[in-house]
Every structure is written in structure tokens, then in C-alpha cells.
Amino acid sequence: MKDGVATGLGGRGLPWKRPGSGTRGRLVDYAFMAVFVLLVVIAAVSSDFFFSQTNLTNIARQMVTNGLISLGMLVVILTGGIDLSVGAVVALAGIMASGVQADLPLGLAVVVALAVGSTAGAVNGFLVARFSLAPFIVTLATLSAFRGLVFVYSDTPITPADPSSRSLLGGGFIGPVPVPVVFMVVCYVLVWLFVGRTTPGRAIVAIGGNAEAVRLAGVPVRRHVVLAYVLSGFLSALAGILLVSRLGIAQPNVGVGYELDAIAACVIGGAILGGGGGSVIGTLGGVLTLGLIDNLLNLFNVQSYYQQILKGAIIVVAVLARRITKADGLA
């Protein structure tokens, strides 16, 4: 009877823990947008450099890594889970992509790295779904294991063997738009369609709300949970490949702590840890907000330690704002 998949903290879904829906929920969305616009205005007024082509390109490129990871994280959070291993997968895919270029053409190297990332995600998903393990624990374990794998593969930085990788991927441009940004936009559109318009997408959203109800509706739960983690692994791998090719070097310790920024972006965007709420658009908003704040603090030369403190405060405020909109109960 109890073989339903434990998808996370609240897989069964707590009926009183609803997303900020309705008019007041929407008001908060507008409030967040207003804050975002305000940030842009502050930036524009206080710094001539902000709206320069160079800075905008920089912001956009720097946001891609967190943007892609957050997108995968969102899909996992929608199932009621969490993926702490994303940073390690970024490193694993990045270093593999650089390493195998020595023997393989660039395209194939990318495919290998993406496959490795997806497999890592599949391992997470399998452990969570098949054995009903807590996602937090599983991905905490694999975070450590995958990071270990990275160092086993290479404990020294690897410079990509194929020099064209930088101009084609991380450092390339299509018109004025950086290539990584194009990748990110395409991924957001695809995942947005996936979550809203496909049957597995709707199933994933439902699983986060009440996994047992989904199972008893005749929808296989496990394979959808696995799919969510595979997506997370794939998108983290893509983030890793683009990051390494932009930097021009693959450090084995890249991506440490990236899971926190991703979770923060999702939560700022209205995702509910434990499942039952969250949106692609909201997550994009969260990514943009965090990216913008980073950039502003850099422009104002705020020390990175203070940046971290401020970021933490922003997350708390964002979550509180969402909490306030919790509608009062109807009769």
C-alpha cells in the first residue's frame, strides 16, 4: 500500500499550502516585476556603464549558467523533489567535454558530455523513484560522488583541445546575441512548452501536488520522476559545457555551491519546495533578478562577502512576500 513514490518533503501535498494564486498572488507577481524594473532604473541612473553593450552582454552571459541549472531544478521541484547535485554535474560535464576533445570532434564531445549529465540525472531519479528515498539525501550523496568522479577524471584544469569550441559555443555570437543566451532562451521555451503543454509535463506538475492520487489515476509516477531528474542533469550539463567553453578552461572545482543560486531563483519565482507550485516564467524572473543584483553589486564595487549576505536576505524577503499572499480559507 505504501509503495507510492516519496517525491520529497510533501509528496502527498498539503492542501493548506497552496501557491499564491488568485488576485493577491498576481499582485505579488506585479510587485516582483516592479522591484525588477526599479532595480534596472537604479542601475541606469547610477551608472553610465550599465546600459553599455559590454555590460549587457556580460550580464546575459553570466546569467546563462544559473538560468539553465534553475530550469532543471524547477522541473525537479515541481515533482516535490530537489536536486543538490547540479553543481557537480556542471563540473563533470564541463571537464568531460574538454577532455574528450582530445580524441573526438567537438560535436561528439558535446554529445558525450550531455549524455554523462543526463545519466547522472537518471541515477538520481532512479534512486529517488525506485527506492522511495528522500531526494535531498540522494542528491546530497551524488553531489559528493559526482564531484569525486570529476577529480578522478582529472585533478588538474583542462584546456579544451579544439580551439574552435570557444568561438562556436561559450564565446560566440549570433548577431549581437551571445550563443549561450540563445541556448538558454531555446531551453526556456522548450521547457515552458513541456511543463504546460505535454502530457508528461502535466503529470510532473500533478505528482508534486499529490503523487498517490496520480498513481491511482493510472499514471506511472516513477518514470516521470526519473524524467524530471534526467532533465535537470541534462540542463546542468549544458550549463557546464557552455561555461567551460566561455572561460576557455575546465576547472575540476567549478560549480561549487551552484545549487543554492538555482534553488533561490526557483523560490523567488514562486516555486514551492515540496511540490505543488512553480512556473517557468517565474523562475526566469528569479534568474534575472539574481543576475541583475550580482551585476549591480559588482558595478558598485560591493565586496563579494556582502553580496552573499544580501542575496540571503533577498531570498528570505521573497519567500515571505509569497507567504503573505496565502489566501485566507473559504468556508
Added chain:
Amino acid sequence: MSGGGTAPAVEMRGIGKRYGVTVAVRGVDLIGLPGEVHALVGENGAGKSTLMKVLSGAVQPEEGEIRLDGTTVRIGDPAEARRLGVHAVYQEFSLVPNLSVAENIWLSRGSHRRGRWWVDRSKVNRSAEDLLDEIGFTGLDVRRPVSRLRVSGRQLVEIAKAVVERPQVLILDEPSAVLSREELRRLFTLVRTLTREGTLVFYVSHRLEEVFEIADRITVLKDGEVVGTVRPQETDERELIRMMVGRTLEEIYPRRGGGKGEEVLGVDGLGRDVAFADVSLSLARGEIVGLFGLVGSGRTELARCIFGAEPATSGRMRLEGRPFRPRSPADAVARGVAYLTEDRARDGLVLTDTVRDNVSLASLRRLGRWGVLDRRTQEQVVRIKVRELDIRPPQPSRVVGRLSGGNQQKVVMAKWLLTAAKVLILDEPTRGVDVATKVDMYRMTAALAERGVGILLISSELPEILGMSDRVLVMRKGRVVGEFDRARATEEALLAPAAGVRP
């Protein structure tokens, strides 16, 4: 019983409360005397729960005045209500699932501390046991985490938690919805003990039989207003239903032709571990077979096996003459078997999702092509079902958790209607829904049978079983102990084998 000259324990005057544009209650007067059981009846949305939430401080009225023992009070929140001696037990559980029964009972009191930090566990357990003994709720393991209890057990703990506070006014909101007959009897004994000591008990219920059994006075609400207050000996069920819905009892159970088709589901010697054994039954197209038994008789476990939610350990099944061995609910659904579970909030609905998503959940595969959802078709079929079942408000985009219990149940029903099932198992389909929704559910069930669907109706409510079934099977301790056709099925005939008494 109520003394003629005593001052009212509770006097509510001109209470009005609205949610947005919806008027929940309007100009309600209600008087509760010390030591009486005052029942509140009415359809869902009639305002019973709102009225009781006003009294218990959970919501604030816009108009009106509350007096307790003659003193005007303002009840700002539930904590204040408790200080004033008003305790409420709601349908929604307020227990901490991972704490034990005993810990939950003492939670609000924070008692049994040793010093500032230490909790005397054995004392907590012992006094919880004593308390449960005293109020007659024996057989609950106080060390067990609440999450491992059945719904009925949780309800009892919830009640115990309120009673331990020695309330002057106790509000029981649909306490019986999840209780077995035996548990209900114990609750009634407890209620009588409390009223003897002068407690005023407000008893909110859909079940009129119970109300007649326990209430000293009955107040009927309809559309947020009081229709009238009556004494049970001065009225009868028909009269009450007329007051509540303006419809008579005869119209509740639909008449059907009852012509039988060939077998659609056959079960041979099915068993699962200790839950049930050697169950055989045959269900024909267009037939409604009632499955009656007390809670724990193995009815639900049998249903879950037929649906593939749990594997059977012995026996075999046939579906439309072909072997049927579902390994998962997905298998069963693919073969045309549907199962409406007994607890819609726990495993029947995704409360955070919309009506649209919930209704189409079991049909996602058919609504998609290459995994891409055909949203236009989805919207169309969902709208048709919403209209057909009269789900209110008729908005597919509405989040299910915000619908009333009756409408939530209709959403579950709509989900299974959409799968075009050949066999439909209904497990307590009218639990915790209002009379109007009950009538609708019966009408739909009958219509499905007319269309040739085989229906297995599990219920603890005898009138429902008797009113709907062509045939009734009685289960007890995991075995089928009796079979009655419509003509021979009477209340006494079914109760005897269910309780293990030979007539």
C-alpha cells in the same frame, strides 16, 4: 438535558459574514443552552461551518454579536475562543502527523514538562492512555505516530484533544464522516457524558439519522440563513430534508430498469495476505453490486487489488472474459477499470492543481499525441464534464482545493467518467458531501449503469447500499459472508452477517 430557565451558554445575534461577494451567513440568530446537543444541518455552503468558525474565532463576522453566558464577547482568534471555553473539532485535521497520539493530545497544553526542556515521555503516554480510557476511546495506541493512524483514528485523537480541555462549548464539525458505527457509538456516549456535566455541544452533520439519535434541538440552515429550529421528536427525516433542500426523500434514489448484461468483471478466489481471502464475485454490464461491510472488513483492500494498486497474492480475475492481472493502476485504467478512492483529499485529487488538470489526469495519454497535449480537445471535454456534473463554479481553471467537498467529489467522478471505464469501483462515493451532491452522484451512477458500465459500490451507509444496488455482497474480516438480491436485502439482513451475528 436543557433546563427551561437556564441562561443560554451561547447566544449569537444577527451574525453576518461574507467572503468577497459571496454571502456565507446573513442575519443568523442561534441560541445554545448549557447541557444540550444542538445539531446544525444543511447542505454544503448553507453556512453551518462558517457559523461555527465565527463562534470558534477562526473567522471574524462583519455583523452581529456573540454572548457567552450572557456576557458580550469578541472572539478574535481560536486561542481566545479556547480561553473562553469554546473548542472546535473540524473536518480538516490539525494534528502533527509525525508526533505520537499522546504528544498530539498534550501539544496545546505543553504539560508534562520536567523543568524547562525535558518532556516526561512515559507520563505523557500514561496520562494520554488514562484520558482515552476515561472518555471511552480505547484501542488507540498512544505511542503510534498520528500519520500511521487511519482517518477514523485521527478523528478520535482530534476529539480527545479538544475534550481534554474540559470545554464549556464543544463544536463537532462532521465528526462522523470518517467514523465506523462502533466508533460513532463511543463518540455519542462521550457526548452524553459531556452534556450531563453541562457542556453545550454543537453537532454539525449531514447524516440525519445521527442527528435524530443525538440532538436535543436541530437548527436547519439554508443559503446562509436559519430556516428553523426544531426538536427531533416534533419532526422526521422527510421534513428536515424538505427544509434543507426543498426536495423529498423519494426523489433521492433514481429508478432503474435493472436489465442485466453479460459478465464484465469476474473475480475467483482472490486473496491478499491477511487483508482478505477467497473472494469470488461476478459483475455484469449495467449492474450495480453493493459491497457492504464495517470499516476494516477488507472492502477497500479488495478494491485496490482489482484496480492493481496492490498485487493479489492468490486467485484470478477476468475482464470481459479475458484474463486480467493488473500490475499497476496504469494497467487497470488501460483495460477500462476505474476506482474512486475513499479519501479524495489523500489520494483522489491533486488539490493544488486546477479542475482541468484533475479531470484530465487519468486520460492524459488519450488527450495527447506524441506526448503533446491537445489543449483544445482537453478544454472541450473538461467543459462538457463540468457542465454534465454541474460542478460549481463552472471554471476549469479553478484550483480544486478551493472547491467545496461536494464539488471536489464531482471532479473525481468527472475524472473517471472521462476514461470511459467499463468497470467503475466507487469507494464511499458520498462521504462528506451534501445532500444535493449525493442526489447528483446517485443520478450519475444510475445513468452509468444504464449505459452498460458495471459498478461496484462500496459503502458503509446502508440506505445508500439498499437504495442503489441490484445485488449486495456483505464482507466481514476479509471474506464474503453473504449475498442478497435486491428483494431480500434489508437493513437487518445485511447488518447481521456484517457484524458476525447469525440472524
